[in-house]
Amino acid sequence: MSADEALADFRREIDSIDEQLVDALSRRLALCARVGVFKRERGIPMMQPHRVEEVKRRCAQLGADKGLSEPFVYEIYSLIIDHACRLEDEIIDAKED
Numbered sequence: 001m002s003a004d005e006a007l008a009d010f011r012r013e014i015d016s017i018d019e020q021l022v023d024a025l026s027r028r029l030a031l032c033a034r035v036g037v038f039k040r041e042r043g044i045p046m047m048q049p050h051r052v053e054e055v056k057r058r059c060a061q062l063g064a065d066k067g068l069s070e071p072f073v074y075e076i077y078s079l080i081i082d083h084a085c086r087l088e089d090e091i092i093d094a095k096e097d
Helices: 003-042 049-065 070-093
Strands: none
Touching: 003 070, 049 070
């Protein structure tokens, strides 16, 4: 196998993992939307600071257990959770039709 072929194989595998990551993010945000509806229907505030920090720390530790940098995983989850919170906030603030 040539270097170009080997590199192409690596890239295909990375592309496949990227698809899985995007699919997982899509599923996670769809579930967050359901949580937003649930909270809106029950008058539960969007922000649950203890839960946000719990998720970031748990995922950072999961990452560390797999050899990833804790700060790296923490930062990724900060972005994911920030987006999820904005989504929930929009849903909670939306008027029911």
